[in-house]
Amino acid sequence: MELSIIDAAAKGFFNILQFETFLALLVGVSIGTFTAVAPQGLGMPLVYAIMLPVVIKWNPMTGIALLIGASSVSAICAAYLPILFGIPGGSGSQATVLDGYPMGKRGEGRRALGASFMAGGMGALIGTLTLAAAVPVAQPLIYLMGSPELFVVMLWGLSMVAVLSGRRPIKGLAAAALGLLVAMVGQQAQSGIMRFVYNQPYLLDGFAISIIALALFGIPSALDLALTKLGVEQQPVPLKGSLFDGVKDTIREWWLVIRCSFVGVWIGIVPGLGSQVVDWLAYGHAAQSSKNPENFGRGDVRGVIAPESANDAKDGGDLITTLLLGFPQGVVTALFIVALLAWGYLPGPEMVKKNLDVVYSIIWIQGISGIVGTLVGFVLAAQLAKLAQVRYTFMVPLLFIFILMGAFSVNRDPVDLLVVVSFGVLGFFMRRFGYPRPAMILGLVLGDLMEKYLYRSMASYGFSWLARPAVIVLLILSAISFFFTIRGRLKSSSVGPASLKRAMARTGDEN
Amino acid sequence: MRTNLNLFFAAIFLIAIVSGWEWPYIAKLMPVYVAALPGLILVLIQLYRDATNWESRVEVKAGGIEMDEVYQAKLDSKTETLRTVIFFGWYVGGAIGIWLIGIVYALPILVFFYARIDGNEKWIPSLILGACTYLLIWGLFEYLLDARWPPGALFR
Numbered sequence: 079m080e081l082s083i084i085d086a087a088a089k090g091f092f093n094i095l096q097f098e099t100f101l102a103l104l105v106g107v108s109i110g111t112f113t114a115v116a117p118q119g120l121g122m123p124l125v126y127a128i129m130l131p132v133v134i135k136w137n138p139m140t141g142i143a144l145l146i147g148a149s150s151v152s153a154i155c156a157a158y159l160p161i162l163f164g165i166p167g168g169s170g171s172q173a174t175v176l177d178g179y180p181m182g183k184r185g186e187g188r189r190a191l192g193a194s195f196m197a198g199g200m201g202a203l204i205g206t207l208t209l210a211a212a213v214p215v216a217q218p219l220i221y222l223m224g225s226p227e228l229f230v231v232m233l234w235g236l237s238m239v240a241v242l243s244g245r246r247p248i249k250g251l252a253a254a255a256l257g258l259l260v261a262m263v264g265q266q267a268q269s270g271i272m273r274f275v276y277n278q279p280y281l282l283d284g285f286a287i288s289i290i291a292l293a294l295f296g297i298p299s300a301l302d303l304a305l306t307k308l309g310v311e312q313q314p315v316p317l318k319g320s321l322f323d324g325v326k327d328t329i330r331e332w333w334l335v336i337r338c339s340f341v342g343v344w345i346g347i348v349p350g351l352g353s354q355v356v357d358w359l360a361y362g363h364a365a366q367s368s369k370n371p372e373n374f375g376r377g378d379v380r381g382v383i384a385p386e387s388a389n390d391a392k393d394g395g396d397l398i399t400t401l402l403l404g405f406p407q408g409v410v411t412a413l414f415i416v417a418l419l420a421w422g423y424l425p426g427p428e429m430v431k432k433n434l435d436v437v438y439s440i441i442w443i444q445g446i447s448g449i450v451g452t453l454v455g456f457v458l459a460a461q462l463a464k465l466a467q468v469r470y471t472f473m474v475p476l477l478f479i480f481i482l483m484g485a486f487s488v489n490r491d492p493v494d495l496l497v498v499v500s501f502g503v504l505g506f507f508m509r510r511f512g513y514p515r516p517a518m519i520l521g522l523v524l525g526d527l528m529e530k531y532l533y534r535s536m537a538s539y540g541f542s543w544l545a546r547p548a549v550i551v552l553l554i555l556s557a558i559s560f561f562f563t564i565r566g567r568l569k570s571s572s573v574g575p576a577s578l579k580r581a582m583a584r585t586g587d588e589n
Numbered sequence: 590m591r592t593n594l595n596l597f598f599a600a601i602f603l604i605a606i607v608s609g610w611e612w613p614y615i616a617k618l619m620p621v622y623v624a625a626l627p628g629l630i631l632v633l634i635q636l637y638r639d640a641t642n643w644e645s646r647v648e649v650k651a652g653g654i655e656m657d658e659v660y661q662a663k664l665d666s667k668t669e670t671l672r673t674v675i676f677f678g679w680y681v682g683g684a685i686g687i688w689l690i691g692i693v694y695a696l697p698i699l700v701f702f703y704a705r706i707d708g709n710e711k712w713i714p715s716l717i718l719g720a721c722t723y724l725l726i727w728g729l730f731e732y733l734l735d736a737r738w739p740p741g742a743l744f745r
Contacts, residue, residue, distance in 0.1 A: 256602075
């Protein structure tokens with residue numbers, strides 16, 4: 079018998095009212111928190127893979143609570159590494175490093191963490207509410223997104239380079255081109271041709287994005303400490319700001335949180351986009367829509383709020399596709415589907431028809447995990463923020479572990495170590511000479527996906543894909559976004575005397 | 590050095606163009622036409638801008654965000670270069686160590702030596718740091734999670 083939405087939501091809530099469900103949720107939260115601050119080798123896919131054989135023998139609600147609790151909290155707490163150590167967090171939290179780390183270095187780590195958790199909590203809540211509301215309406219919209227639409231979305235993402243390059247458009251675009259080029263290394267899936275492989279087996283599968291991001295950002299951050307021989311917050315600045323200041327910042331920027339959360343939900347819903355782009359799109363949107371974009375990249379709290387709210391809202395969007403359509407958005411959701419299948423549920427339209435109460439139980443668990451994760455983040459933040467005050471002789475070795483072990487754990491291939499050091503040197507020189515590293519990461523992330531969707535569009539529709547209504551709408555939206563960017567830059571180029579003086583002072587610093 | 594980096598980028602783009610020129614259209618569309626050719630043109634423009642000191646004359650008028658951390662010199666050039674070279678030396682040494690004797694032993698040794706030599710920490714804190722690293726790498730990954738790290742080249 080099919081249940082009504084209200085009945086299913088109520089039954090779903092009662093399903094989770096068991097002691098062991100909440101206990102499993104707490105265990106999941108602890109695992110997620112540890113994963114968020116642990117070296118990269120211990121990512122959520124590994125945690126899911128390890129837990130899966132155990133949880134599928136449990137009661138479904140208990141297992142679901144543990145898995146959802148872990149992944150949800152891991153996303154909310156992912157800002158620790160970028161803010162405290164300048165190391166990009168897991169995918170979805172990489173853009174946080176751009177403003178989070180400068181805030182940490184300025185003595186405002188606690189404020190940045192407060193903003194991050196509050197934004198993450200609000201994002202998770204918005205994502206969950208959207209998931210709950212989406213059950214009846216999302217399905218037709220998801221089927222509307224084909225390869226052509228996805229290609230335009232990628233193009234939109236790449237246009238963010240123009241936004242993010244700011245004062246260095248030529249260098250930004252060149253860095254993005256380099257990123258695109260690096261993404262092309264390896265065997266092309268469509269033609270089977272080996273590109274830039276030069277008879278090296280290591281290059282067959284191309285470079286791992288996580289290694290390059292770790293190298294470009296992590297090694298120069300560690301170098302900062304080794305050069306000055308001071309810890310992150312031992313830099314010669316006074317400590318200022320508290321967690322509560324970050325909360326106030328986030329509440330003041332509530333409209334930005336809502337906008338970026340919907341960016342996150344949308345990225346989560348659309349199959350094939352994944353978490354690599356969510357933070358960059360949200361960051362680009364925040365910078366683009368800001369009245370004073372020149373503050374971004376120099377420790378603006380909005381640069382923390384935007385990616386974190388989008389990243390945490392994305393989980394709700396992910397579940398929309400996973401539960402309603404039955405296909406995964408990544409490794410973690412794929413493993414979650416495996417667990418659901420083991421419990422006898424078939425994710426997709428059939429689950430919505432036959433087990434709507436379980437769908438709502440998952441939604442409830444997702445919502446509760448978001449709230450618990452935010453609270454855990456606040457409780458632990460004060461303690462973890464003290465790490466930033468540790469002297470460099472302990473911090474730099476800690477970063478050795480994060481970087482070398484993080485890189486080595488990806489393929490367990492010693493060549494990865496050569497790659498991480500080489501790209502670390504490149505990251506050092508890029509930062510030294512003003513080539514924006516995020517532009518390169520964006521090119522790297524989008525390059526492969528863009529090529530795949532362009533090929534599929536051309537193979538399926540020829541050039542007629544350009545006339546598809548959804549493509550036209552997305553192209554118009556991209557053009558509007560690009561227009562406002564250029565207009566914003568033209569406006570800010572006619573700066574007043576005070577800001578001109580400031581800009582001149584900055585240029586003086588660089589030379 | 591700024592020019593050298595531009596030239597390095599130009600060389601990368603040029604090699605990509607030469608390598609990919611004979612590929613079928615489908616394979617070279619993105620790497621050659623979308624990435625390398627525009628990239629090369631952009632780097633050449635940048636070289637011209639640097640050669641004519643164009644940025645320092647015009648950049649102050651440009652608005653927009655600073656996408657990346659702005660480099661700020663904190664030390665005199667000689668000290669900075671020396672410490673940078675030493676820093677990367679530790680990484681290279683660590684990488685070679687992991688390759689030769691495996692991560693389980695190399696990383697704790699690297700951490701210990703860095704704390705002791707570069708950081709001038711006392712023996713006890715340095716040893717504790719190295720031991721904690723060993724516990725993390727062996728204890729957590731190999732013992733608890735049963736995720737084996739590959740042995741070094743010398744032990745195969």
